Amino acid sequence: MAILPSAERLAAIGLAIAGATILALAFLVLSDVARESDLHREVLVVQQQQDSLEALRVRINGLVAAARLGAATGDAEAFRALDRHADEIDERLDGLQAAEEAPPDVESLVNETRLLLVNARSVAGARHKGGAEAGALAVRETERVAAEVGATLERSLEALTRRVSDRSLARIRVDDRLRRYVGWFVGGSVIVLGGLFVAFRRVQQRERAAQQRIEWLAHFDPVTGLPNRALLTDRLSQETARSRRGKERFALVLFDLDGFKEVNDTWGHAAGDRVLAAVAERGRECMRASDTLGRQGGDEFMAILPDTGEEGALAVAEKLRACLCEAYPLDGESAIIGVSLGVSLYPAHGEDAESLLRAADAALYEAKREGKGRVRIARATGAHGRAAGRRAAS
Numbered sequence: 494m495a496i497l498p499s500a501e502r503l504a505a506i507g508l509a510i511a512g513a514t515i516l517a518l519a520f521l522v523l524s525d526v527a528r529e530s531d532l533h534r535e536v537l538v539v540q541q542q543q544d545s546l547e548a549l550r551v552r553i554n555g556l557v558a559a560a561r562l563g564a565a566t567g568d569a570e571a572f573r574a575l576d577r578h579a580d581e582i583d584e585r586l587d588g589l590q591a592a593e594e595a596p597p598d599v600e601s602l603v604n605e606t607r608l609l610l611v612n613a614r615s616v617a618g619a620r621h622k623g624g625a626e627a628g629a630l631a632v633r634e635t636e637r638v639a640a641e642v643g644a645t646l647e648r649s650l651e652a653l654t655r656r657v658s659d660r661s662l663a664r665i666r667v668d669d670r671l672r673r674y675v676g677w678f679v680g681g682s683v684i685v686l687g688g689l690f691v692a693f694r695r696v697q698q699r700e701r702a703a704q705q706r707i708e709w710l711a712h713f714d715p716v717t718g719l720p721n722r723a724l725l726t727d728r729l730s731q732e733t734a735r736s737r738r739g740k741e742r743f744a745l746v747l748f749d750l751d752g753f754k755e756v757n758d759t760w761g762h763a764a765g766d767r768v769l770a771a772v773a774e775r776g777r778e779c780m781r782a783s784d785t786l787g788r789q790g791g792d793e794f795m796a797i798l799p800d801t802g803e804e805g806a807l808a809v810a811e812k813l814r815a816c817l818c819e820a821y822p823l824d825g826e827s828a829i830i831g832v833s834l835g836v837s838l839y840p841a842h843g844e845d846a847e848s849l850l851r852a853a854d855a856a857l858y859e860a861k862r863e864g865k866g867r868v869r870i871a872r873a874t875g876a877h878g879r880a881a882g883r884r885a886a887s
Contacts, residue, residue: 535656535660539653539656539657539660540657540710542596542653543650543653543654545585545588545589545596546596546646546649546650546653547650547722547790547791548585549582549585549586549589549606549646550643550646550790551790551791552578552581552582552585553578553582553606553609553639553642553643553646554791555574555578556575556578556579556582556609556610556613556639557613557635557636557639558858558861559571559572559574559575559578559613560575560613560616560631560632560635561632561636561858562574562862563575563616563617563620563628564616564619564620564625564628564629564631564632565625565628565629565862567620567621567625567628572616572617575613575614575616575617576614578613579610579613579614582606582610583610586603586606586607589602589603590603596649596652596653597648597649597652597653598645598648598649598652599649601645602642602645602646602649605638605641605642605645606642608638609635609638609639609642612631612634612635612638613635615631615635616628616631616632616635619631654711654723657707657711660707661704661707661708665704668700711723712724714787714788716766716769716770716788717769717770717772717773717788718770718773719773719786719787719788719794720785720786720787720788721787721788721790722787722788722789722790724787725785725787725789725795725797726846728785728787728797729745729795729797729846729849729850730846732785732797732799732839733839733844733845733846733849735799736799736839736840737840737844741799741800742800742801742802742838742839742840743797743798743799743800743801743838743839744797744798744801744802744803744805744806744809744836744837744838744839745795745796745797745798745836745837745838745839745849745850745852745853746795746796746798746806746809746810746813746834746835746836746853747789747793747794747795747834747835747836747850747853747854747856747857748793748794748796748810748813748814748817748832748833748834748835748857749791749792749793749794749832749833749857750768750772750792750817750830750831750832751830751831751832751833751861751865751866752829752830752831753765753768753792753830755830756768756821756823756828756830759828760823760824760826760828764823764824764828767821767823768821768823768828768830769788769792771821772794772817773786773788773794775816775817775819776794776796776813776816776817778816779809779812779813779816780796780798780809781798783799783800784796784797784798784799784809785797795853796809796813802838803836803838803841803870806836806838806870807836807868807870810834810836810868811868813832813834814832814834814866814867814868817830817831817832818830818831818832818866831865831866832866833857833860833861833865833866833867833868834857834860834867834868834869835852835853835854835855835856835857835858835859835860835868835869835870835871836853836856836868836869836870836871837849837850837852837853837856837870837871838870838871841873842871842872842873852871852872853871855871855872856869856870856871856872857869
C-alpha cells in the first residue's frame with residue numbers, strides 16, 4: 494500500500510490547493526475593492542451634506558444680517574432681502590428633509606431653523622408697529638434662535654467630519670488586509686503573487702490618491718485652494734496658544750466681499766468661483782509668507798497675521814481693501830466688487846480664538862453698517878482694553 498500519493502496526484506492536489514487559494518484570494522480582494530468603492534461613495538455623500546450645511550449657514554447669516562439692518566433702519570430693501578433669504582432657507586430645509594441620506598440631527602436643525610424663520614419674519618412687523626426699539630427686541634430674539642441653530646449646525650458638521658475620519662480609517666484597514674493577502678499569496682504561488690500584486694498596487698494607488706484628496710478637502714477650500722474653516726480654526730487656536738506662551742501679539746482680519754451676489758446673478762456661479770479664486774490670489778500677494786489667509790465660507794475670508802500690532806494690521810487691511818476692489822475680468826467684461834474688513838488684536842480684543850473671532854466679526858459688521866468698503870478695528874474689551882483706555886485718558 495502506497496504511503497505517498499503519486500506525482501500526478503500530488504500535482505492535482507497542488508493545483509487544487511492553488512486554485513482554491515486563487516479563488517479565495519480573488520474573493521477577498523474583490524470584496525475589499527467593493528468595500529473601498531462603497532467607502533468612497535459614502536465620503537462623497539458626506540461631503541455633499543457638508544456643502545449643504547455650509548450653504549445653509551451662509552443663508553442664515555445673510556438672514557440675520559438683513560434682519561439687523563431692517564430693524565435698525567426700517568429699510569424696505571433689507572426686509573425684501575430678508576424674505577429672499579428666508580425663501581432660500583425654506584427650500585434648503587425641504588431638500589434636507591427629502592434627501593435619501595439626511596445629515597445628523599436634521600430634524601432638530603429643521604425645527605430650530607423654521608423657528609428662526611418665524612422670528613426673522615416678525616422683525617418687519619415689529620419695526621413697523623413699534624419702531625426701532627421693538628425691531629431691536631425682535632432682532633435680539635432672532636439672534637438668540639440663530640445662535641441655537643448655529644450650535645446645531647456645528648454639531649452636525651462635527652458628526653459629518655467624524656464620519657469622514659471613520660471612513661478614512663476603514664479604508665486604511667482595507668489596505669492593511671490587502672497587505673496580508675499579499676503575504677499569503679507569496680507563500681502559495683509566485684504566479685498568483687504577480688497577479689495579486691498588480692491588483693493590490695492599483696487599489697493602493699487609488700486609495701492613496703483618494704485619501705490625499707479626502708485629507709485635502711478636509712482642510713482646504715476646493716474653489717480657492719485656501720485653508721477652510723476647520724483648518725483656520727485650528728491655526729487660530731495654535732497662534733493664540735503660541736502668542737500666549739511667548740507673550741507676543743498678533744492680529745486677526747475678517748473680510749467679506751460687497752456686491753458678490755450680483756456677480757453670481759449676472760455671470761453665473763462659475764464666474765463667481767473665478768472671482769473667489771482671484772480674490773485668494775490677490776489676498777496672498779498682500780501678505781507675508783508667515784501669514785495665513787483662508788476662506789471661512791461663502792464670500793467671507795480670514796487672515797491671521799502673527800507678530801503684528803494695530804498699525805501693521807490696519808496697513809495690511811487697507812492694502813487688501815485697495816487690491817480687492819480692482820476690477821475682475823469676466824467673459825470680456827469687468828466685475829467691480831468691494832470689500833469690508835474687521836480687525837481684532839491679541840490680546841487687546843480677546844485672549845482666546847472665540848473672543849477674537851467675535852470681536853473681528855463685530856468690527857466687520859460695523860464696517861458694513863457704515864456703508865461697506867471700509868476697515869474697522871474692534872473695540873477693546875476686558876483688562877487689556879481697560880488698561881489701554883486708562884493710558885489714552887492719561
